Amino acid sequence: MIVELFTIPALILIAGAFILPLLPRQTRGTAFILFPTIALGILWMLPEGSLLQATLANYELHLLKVDALSRIFGTIFALITIVGGIYALHMKELGQQTSALAYAGGALGVTFAGDFFTLIVYWEIMAVTSSYLIWARRTEDSDKAGMRYILVHAFGGGLLLSGILLHLSEGGSLLLSPLAPEYTPSSTLILIGVAINSAIPPLHAWLADAYPKATITGAVFMCALTTKSAVYVLIRLFPGWDILIWAGLVMAIWGTIYALLANDIREILAYSIISQIGYMVTGIGIGTEMALNGAAAHAFSHILYKSLLFMGAGAVMYATGKNKLSELGGFAKKMPLVVILYIIGGLAISGAPLFNGFISKSMIISAVGNAHMETATIILLLASIGTFLHTGLKLPYFTWFGQAKSEFAVSKIPINMKIAMGIAAFFCVLFGIFPSLLYNHLPYPVAYHPYTAYHLVEMTQILIFGFIGFWFLKDKLNTAPNISLDLDWFYRRPAHLVRAIFVQLPDRIFAVAENIMLDTAQKISRISRNPRKYLYYGDTDSTGQPVKTDGFTTPIHTAMAFILLGFIVVALFVLI
Amino acid sequence: MKKWHWILLGILAVISLIVEFTMVEHHGDYWWSHIPAFYIILGFVGSVIVIFLSKWLGKLIILSDEDYYDR
Numbered sequence: 001m002i003v004e005l006f007t008i009p010a011l012i013l014i015a016g017a018f019i020l021p022l023l024p025r026q027t028r029g030t031a032f033i034l035f036p037t038i039a040l041g042i043l044w045m046l047p048e049g050s051l052l053q054a055t056l057a058n059y060e061l062h063l064l065k066v067d068a069l070s071r072i073f074g075t076i077f078a079l080i081t082i083v084g085g086i087y088a089l090h091m092k093e094l095g096q097q098t099s100a101l102a103y104a105g106g107a108l109g110v111t112f113a114g115d116f117f118t119l120i121v122y123w124e125i126m127a128v129t130s131s132y133l134i135w136a137r138r139t140e141d142s143d144k145a146g147m148r149y150i151l152v153h154a155f156g157g158g159l160l161l162s163g164i165l166l167h168l169s170e171g172g173s174l175l176l177s178p179l180a181p182e183y184t185p186s187s188t189l190i191l192i193g194v195a196i197n198s199a200i201p202p203l204h205a206w207l208a209d210a211y212p213k214a215t216i217t218g219a220v221f222m223c224a225l226t227t228k229s230a231v232y233v234l235i236r237l238f239p240g241w242d243i244l245i246w247a248g249l250v251m252a253i254w255g256t257i258y259a260l261l262a263n264d265i266r267e268i269l270a271y272s273i274i275s276q277i278g279y280m281v282t283g284i285g286i287g288t289e290m291a292l293n294g295a296a297a298h299a300f301s302h303i304l305y306k307s308l309l310f311m312g313a314g315a316v317m318y319a320t321g322k323n324k325l326s327e328l329g330g331f332a333k334k335m336p337l338v339v340i341l342y343i344i345g346g347l348a349i350s351g352a353p354l355f356n357g358f359i360s361k362s363m364i365i366s367a368v369g370n371a372h373m374e375t376a377t378i379i380l381l382l383a384s385i386g387t388f389l390h391t392g393l394k395l396p397y398f399t400w401f402g403q404a405k406s407e408f409a410v411s412k413i414p415i416n417m418k419i420a421m422g423i424a425a426f427f428c429v430l431f432g433i434f435p436s437l438l439y440n441h442l443p444y445p446v447a448y449h450p451y452t453a454y455h456l457v458e459m460t461q462i463l464i465f466g467f468i469g470f471w472f473l474k475d476k477l478n479t480a481p482n483i484s485l486d487l488d489w490f491y492r493r494p495a496h497l498v499r500a501i502f503v504q505l506p507d508r509i510f511a512v513a514e515n516i517m518l519d520t521a522q523k524i525s526r527i528s529r530n531p532r533k534y535l536y537y538g539d540t541d542s543t544g545q546p547v548k549t550d551g552f553t554t555p556i557h558t559a560m561a562f563i564l565l566g567f568i569v570v571a572l573f574v575l576i
Numbered sequence: 577m578k579k580w581h582w583i584l585l586g587i588l589a590v591i592s593l594i595v596e597f598t599m600v601e602h603h604g605d606y607w608w609s610h611i612p613a614f615y616i617i618l619g620f621v622g623s624v625i626v627i628f629l630s631k632w633l634g635k636l637i638i639l640s641d642e643d644y645y646d647r
Contacts, residue, residue, distance in 0.1 A: 260630035261638055374606050385622040453599040460592040461615035464585050469623025476627055482639040492645055
C-alpha cells in the first residue's frame with residue numbers, strides 16, 4: 001500500500017515538500033524540480049481507470065483516477081511546476097519552496113481525485129499553501145491581502161464541503177461525475193464553492209487582490225494552479241450548465257475592462273486571467289464535446305503563456321523594483337531577451353496565428369458559433385481584442401517603451417529566470433505550430449482544424465486593426481497611479497463597520513453581561529453571609545440586643561455545600 | 577513605430593484581404609458573414625469601443641486614489 005501511494009503524482013510532490021527541508025540548502029532548488037519531473041513521468045505511465053482505492057468509514061475512496069481529461073491537466077500542472085521551479089532556482093527561501101511544491105501537489109491531487117472527499121482534502125491543501133506565497137512577500141499590503149485570500153478560500157472550501165455533505169445525505173454518489181443541471185441546494189453550494197476558485201464574478205475579486213501582492217516566484221505558481229484546477233472540476237461536474245455560458249461572458253468582459261484600467265503590471269495580468277477563464281467557463285457552459293475540448297485545450301495553453309507573462313512581469317520587478325506602469329518605461333534595450341519572450345506570450349494570449357492561444361481560443365469561439373450564439377461570439381471576439389490591447393500592447397508598451405516615467409536602476413536578472421521564460425515560450429510556439437501534439441490528448445476526438453484560411457484572415461485582420469486602434473488611442477488608456485475598485489470593496493471598505501458590528505459590539509455586550517453577573521454574584525454572596533440582616537435594618541434585634549452577624553455563616557455554608565454535593569451525586573448518577 | 581512597420585502591417589492587411597476574397601469559401605453562419613472585411617471593422621471599432629467603455633467606467637465608478645483603502 002505504501003509503495004502504491006507513491007504512484008499518486010500529488011503525493012510525490014507533497015512528500016517532496018517534507019523532504020526538501022532535510023536537504024542541504026544549495027541542493028533544494030534542483031531537488032524542487034526533480035519531484036514534478038518524477039510526477040510527470042509517472043502520470044504518463046499510469047493506465048486509465050481507478051487505480052487505487054481505500055475505505056473510510058462506509059465510503060470507498062478513489063485516490064487515483066486517471067482518464068484523458070485528468071492526464072492533460074496533470075501534465076500541464078507538473079510541467080509548469082518544473083518551469084516555475086527553474087524560474088525560482090535563485091530563490092533560497094525554504095518556506096516558499098515547500099509551500100509551492102505542496103501547492104502544486106494539491107493541484108495534481110484535485111486532478112487525479114476520483115471522489116469528493118479526496119478532492120476536498122487537496123482543495124484545502126491548495127488554499128493553505130498558496131496563502132503562504134502571498135505572505136512571503138512580507139509587506140503590510142501582502143499580509144493583509146494574504147489574510148483576505150485565505151478567508152475567501154476558507155469560505156469557498158466550506159461551501160464546497162457543505163455541498164458535498166448535503167449531496168451525500170441526499171443519496172448522491174461520492175464519485176466525481178457530472179451533476180444533473182438542476183439547482184438543488186447541494187449542487188448550488190458545490191457550484192458556488194468551485195466558482196470562487198474559478199474567479200467567476202461576483203466571486204472573483206480575491207484573484208486581482210492577491211496575485212499582484214504575491215512574491216515574484218510565487219505568483220508564477222498561483223497564476224497557473226488555482227483557477228485552472230477549478231476549471232478542471234467545472235468540466236468534471238458541470239458540463240453543459242447554461243448559467244456558465246453567461247457567467248463566462250461576464251468574466252471575459254469584466255476582466256478586459258479592469259485590465260485596461262489597471263496600473264500595476266501583475267494586476268493587468270491577473271484581470272487578464274479572469275478574462276481568459278471566461279472563455280473556458282463559456283465553453284464548459286455550452287458543454288458539447290468540441291466546447292469541452294476547447295476549454296481543456298485553452299486551460300493548457302493559458303497556463304503556458306500566462307506563466308510566461310507573469311515571469312516577464314516578475315523579471316521587471318526583480319530588475320527595477322517597480323511594478324507600476326506610471327513609474328516604468330524606456331528600458332527595453334536593457335533587457336531585450338525578456339521583452340521578446342514576453343511579446344511571444346503576449347501574442348499567444350492574443351490568439352495570433354502560430355502561437356498556442358490561437359489553436360485553443362479559436363476552438364472555443366468556433367464551438368460557441370456552432371451553438372448558434374452570435375451575441376456570445378461577438379462578446380468573446382471583443383474580449384479577445386481587449387486582451388490584445390491590455391496584455392499584448394498596453395503592458396509591454398508602457399513598461400519597456402516610450403519615456404521613462406521615474407528614475408530607476410535596471411539590475412541584471414538571474415539566468416535561470418530567462419531559461420524558464422525561454423522554455424515556456426518554446427512550448428507556446430511548439431503547440432501553436434503543431435496543434436496535434438495537444439489535440440491528440442484532449443478528452444474527446446478532435447475534428448477541428450485551426451489553420452483554415454477563414455481563421456487566419458479573421459485573426460490577422462482583428463489583430464492588425466486592433467493594433468491601429470491602440471496606436472491612435474494609447475494616450476487615452478489609464479496609466480495614472482490609481483487603483484481600481486472591484487467587488488472586494490464590499491468586504492474591504494466596510495471592514496471597520498463589520499468589525500464594529502461583529503467584534504466590538506458582542507465584546508461590549510459580553511463585558512456588560514459579565515459585570516452584571518459579577519455584581520449579582522457579589523450581592524448574593526453578601527446576602528448568604530447573613531440573610532437576616534436584610535429583613536430588617538440595624539445591628540440590634542427587637543429587644544435591643546446586638547446581633548452576632550457572623551453567627552449564621554457557617555450553617556448556611558454547610559447547607560449550601562450539601563445541596564451542591566447532592567447535585568453532583570445526582571448528575572453523576574444520571575450520566576453513568 | 578517606424579515607417580516600414582506601417583508598410584509591413586499594410587502588406588499583411590492586403591494579403592489578408594486577398595486571401596479573404598479568393599480562398600475563403602465558407603464564411604460561417606453568422607449575421608455578419610456576408611459583410612466583406614468584417615473583421616477589419618471589428619478589430620478597429622472593437623478596440624475603440626473597449627478603450628472608451630473602460631475609460632468611461634473607470635471615471636464613473638472604478639478608479640480611485642491609491643490610498644483609498646488606507647483612509
